Amino acid sequence: MLKINHLQARIEEKEILKGINLDIKPGEIHAIMGPNGSGKSTLASVLAGRSDYEVTGGSVEFMGKDLLELSPEDRAKEGLFLAFQYPVEIPGVSTTNFIKSAVNEKRKYLGQEPLDAAQFLRTMKEKMKLVEIDQSLLSRSLNEGFSGGEKKRNEIFQMAMLEPKLAILDETDSGLDIDALRIVANGVNQLRNKDNAFLVVTHYQRLLDYIVPDFVHVLYKGRIVRSGTKELAKELEEKGYDFIKAEVDQELA
Amino acid sequence: MQEENDDILEQITSSEYKYGFVTDIEADEAPKGLSEDTVRFISAKKNEPAWMLEYRLKAYRHWLTMEEPQWSNVEFPSINYQDIIYYSAPKQKIAPDSLDDIDPELRKTFEKLGISLNEQKRLTGVAVDAVIDSVSVATTFKEELSKVGVIFCSMSEAIQEHPELIKKYLGSVVPATDNYFTALNSAVFSDGSFCFIPKGVRCPMELSTYFRINAANTGQFERTLIVAEDEAYVSYLEGCTAPMRDENQLHAAVVEIVAMERAEVKYSTVQNWYPGDKEGKGGIYNFVTKRGICAGAHAKISWTQVETGSSITWKYPSVILKGDNSIGEFYSVAVTNNFQQADTGTKMIHLGKNTKSRIVSKGISAGKSQNSYRGLVSVSKKASNARNYSQCDSLLLGDKCGAHTFPYIEVKNNTAIVEHEATTSKIGEDQIFYCNQRGIDTETAVALIINGFAKEVMNQLPMEFAVEAQKLLAISLEGSVG
Numbered sequence: 246m247l248k249i250n251h252l253q254a255r256i257e258e259k260e261i262l263k264g265i266n267l268d269i270k271p272g273e274i275h276a277i278m279g280p281n282g283s284g285k286s287t288l289a290s291v292l293a294g295r296s297d298y299e300v301t302g303g304s305v306e307f308m309g310k311d312l313l314e315l316s317p318e319d320r321a322k323e324g325l326f327l328a329f330q331y332p333v334e335i336p337g338v339s340t341t342n343f344i345k346s347a348v349n350e351k352r353k354y355l356g357q358e359p360l361d362a363a364q365f366l367r368t369m370k371e372k373m374k375l376v377e378i379d380q381s382l383l384s385r386s387l388n389e390g391f392s393g394g395e396k397k398r399n400e401i402f403q404m405a406m407l408e409p410k411l412a413i414l415d416e417t418d419s420g421l422d423i424d425a426l427r428i429v430a431n432g433v434n435q436l437r438n439k440d441n442a443f444l445v446v447t448h449y450q451r452l453l454d455y456i457v458p459d460f461v462h463v464l465y466k467g468r469i470v471r472s473g474t475k476e477l478a479k480e481l482e483e484k485g486y487d488f489i490k491a492e493v494d495q496e497l498a
Numbered sequence: 499m500q501e502e503n504d505d506i507l508e509q510i511t512s513s514e515y516k517y518g519f520v521t522d523i524e525a526d527e528a529p530k531g532l533s534e535d536t537v538r539f540i541s542a543k544k545n546e547p548a549w550m551l552e553y554r555l556k557a558y559r560h561w562l563t564m565e566e567p568q569w570s571n572v573e574f575p576s577i578n579y580q581d582i583i584y585y586s587a588p589k590q591k592i593a594p595d596s597l598d599d600i601d602p603e604l605r606k607t608f609e610k611l612g613i614s615l616n617e618q619k620r621l622t623g624v625a626v627d628a629v630i631d632s633v634s635v636a637t638t639f640k641e642e643l644s645k646v647g648v649i650f651c652s653m654s655e656a657i658q659e660h661p662e663l664i665k666k667y668l669g670s671v672v673p674a675t676d677n678y679f680t681a682l683n684s685a686v687f688s689d690g691s692f693c694f695i696p697k698g699v700r701c702p703m704e705l706s707t708y709f710r711i712n713a714a715n716t717g718q719f720e721r722t723l724i725v726a727e728d729e730a731y732v733s734y735l736e737g738c739t740a741p742m743r744d745e746n747q748l749h750a751a752v753v754e755i756v757a758m759e760r761a762e763v764k765y766s767t768v769q770n771w772y773p774g775d776k777e778g779k780g781g782i783y784n785f786v787t788k789r790g791i792c793a794g795a796h797a798k799i800s801w802t803q804v805e806t807g808s809s810i811t812w813k814y815p816s817v818i819l820k821g822d823n824s825i826g827e828f829y830s831v832a833v834t835n836n837f838q839q840a841d842t843g844t845k846m847i848h849l850g851k852n853t854k855s856r857i858v859s860k861g862i863s864a865g866k867s868q869n870s871y872r873g874l875v876s877v878s879k880k881a882s883n884a885r886n887y888s889q890c891d892s893l894l895l896g897d898k899c900g901a902h903t904f905p906y907i908e909v910k911n912n913t914a915i916v917e918h919e920a921t922t923s924k925i926g927e928d929q930i931f932y933c934n935q936r937g938i939d940t941e942t943a944v945a946l947i948i949n950g951f952a953k954e955v956m957n958q959l960p961m962e963f964a965v966e967a968q969k970l971l972a973i974s975l976e977g978s979v980g
């Protein structure tokens with residue numbers, strides 16, 4: 246589904262991704278961990294097509310297409326979803342209307358009729374239950390004045406509405422209370438099927454108790470330096486990054 | 499990243515004006531320039547009674563003693579008042595008795611403008627008066643309206659048919675001597691609309707006037723007068739466009755509103771005069787005086803404006819709150835792009851007791867444009883318990899444009915509560931990217947964001963125009979973030 250091959254990217258002359266390789270197949274869940282500033286959000290942004298970042302090398306194939314050739318909106322409509330680490334506020338635009346535009350833009354792209362008001366409402370009701378989000382939140386301006394946890398939950402709700410093929414969750418668990426964490430994880434698990442995949446960026450093993458990954462990768466200094474199963478996450482939880490850092494720095498030196 | 503952002507802005511701000519066509523209609527014109535003869539020519543063309551000519555001449559003589567105002571935050575090359583044609587009427591073989599008799603070229607013009615003068619509007623229930631260059635060419639729904647006693651006709655017709663009303667109210671809110679442009683307008687105004695809603699009548703439909711400047715080198719000086727007697731209600735909408743021309747054209751209109759006891763007048767404008775090209779060449783100078791008076795207790799006047807056009811706009815729709823407990827409102831969205839300059843706002847003059855006013859101004863600037871809010875809230879000595887709330891928000895697209903706020907407050911009664919809030923924000927690249935990531939392209943994203951920003955004002959527009967106005971906002975900024 247997603248094949249990242251020696252991807253390199255920089256921002257303002259600063260090299261951040263230094264050759265990422267990653268292969269994600271339908272039905273899989275991959276977790277990415279790594280110390281602050283190692284390039285996790287950068288990787289997510291580059292995949293989503295943020296123009297601040299310049300891709301300086303490598304290639305990315307998504308559903309058989311050259312991802313890097315597509316505009317950010319086309320990537321989204323092809324089925325790539327990014328749950329932002331810091332969701333953006335748009336005053337005056339109701340969350341419901343925003344999601345409706347998004348859903349219908351995607352349908353248009355896929356050659357489907359737009360959902361009418363009744364159909365949209367029905368789908369919305371269904372997905373609202375899934376992530377236990379309140380109607381009152383959705384009639385407010387997009388993310389405006391939402392608490393940190395509400396913003397994250399709204400991201401997962403949008404994901405549920407858009408049914409992406411590949412969802413990248415950038416620290417969706419940060420700032421969530423225990424209940425919200427369980428709800429978000431539940432949502433992900435229910436949306437999970439053999440045709441879609443998830444790339445979950447997190448700092449905490451805790452989330453991975455709920456969303457059980459098939460693979461865990463450690464990103465450090467712009468490279469994936471270790472890959473393993475969920476046991477790797479447990480090891481990191483116990484030992485911290487120091488042992489990996491030491492090994493890698495030695496290899497690099 | 500900044501450069502990229504600028505590129506994007508460049509693209510959206512570079513869209514074309516869509517109403518810039520010229521209609522090939524023969525016109526009956528006054529010779530260029532302004533003199534007593536011009537004033538007499540216009541008055542004679544319209545077969546006006548002597549009192550009207552007197553009114554005009556007095557205004558003209560006063561104008562000669564005045565100087566063009568220089569105080570607002572706009573810059574423009576000086577206007578040569580001798581180089582303007584003050585009267586231009588589309589030539590029609592006979593005066594139209596019904597809409598079917600209207601020159602097909604004119605009809606086509608209105609179709610291009612998206613205004614249908616016949617059945618379509620019948621369905622939506624909006625009565626329309628259309629003014630091209632200097633004269634009113636068609637007013638619809640007159641009969642239906644007259645059944646309930648509502649008068650809705652062109653100003654020329656009103657001068658002929660309802661001289662007592664015109665004598666009583668014309669210039670009663672905006673005297674000819676008020677300012678340079680009102681004096682000019684009072685001397686040479688050629689047409690406009692007149693509405694009269696008698697006591698106790700709720701006007702059964704929206705009334706609307708479309709103004710269009712067609713002929714070259716003409717100025718448009720229209721005059722609108724709305725009178726709502728006790729407990730009357732009317733909602734009125736004005737729309738305007740002009741062809742694309744390289745030279746600047748002057749539009750100096752006057753609008754007067756009188757609301758008596760418990761009367762309510764809602765006046766909405768969607769102003770889309772030609773703004774000039776991307777280099778700032780051409781476009782309309784829109785110097786307009788709009789003022790209403792809440793003459794009786796519990797009267798209410800509400801101005802809503804969506805200003806997207808004109809190369810320069812000077813306009814401060816005002817309310818004189820004379821009646822006790824009267825209410826004045828001003829809701830404005832002003833969009834400037836490329837080299838446009840807008841200096842707009844309102845004056846709320848509190849004279850009566852317990853009077854309230856509310857000001858919501860949303861300025862959107864893109865390109866190299868300048869957008870200023872200039873407002874006055876004045877509370878007189880006798881106006882006890884006056885309340886004002888003002889909110890002025892500015893949204894910037896890019897960093898070559900400017901937004902300015904000049905709130906003036908004069909309070910002479912210490913029971914008054916006057917509140918003012920102002921914010922300035924930018925459309926962020928992160929907002930646009932967020933939309934993109936949800937499959938929404940940049941143009942749609944910008945439209946979404948600005949409509950969200952302007953929502954409070956758009957909500958005040960009559961339903962059928964709100965959708966148009968939303969599209970217009972998007973079109974005016976098309977290409978400015980991209």
Ligand SMILES: Nc1ncnc2c1ncn2[C@@H]1O[C@H](COP(=O)(O)OP(=O)(O)OP(=O)(O)O)[C@@H](O)[C@H]1O
Nearest residue numbers: 256257259261279280281282283284285286287288
């Ligand atoms: N606009 C920018 N200009 C310069 N450096 C930047 C910019 N954006 C990101 N960086 C740098 O790129 C590096 C990677 O940042 P990134 O946000 O990808 O880290 P992360 O792994 O997501 O960290 P965290 O765990 O704290 O979220 C950091 O050193 C950051 O400071």
Ligand SMILES: [Mg+2]
Nearest residue numbers: 285286287330
């Ligand atoms: Mg991050």
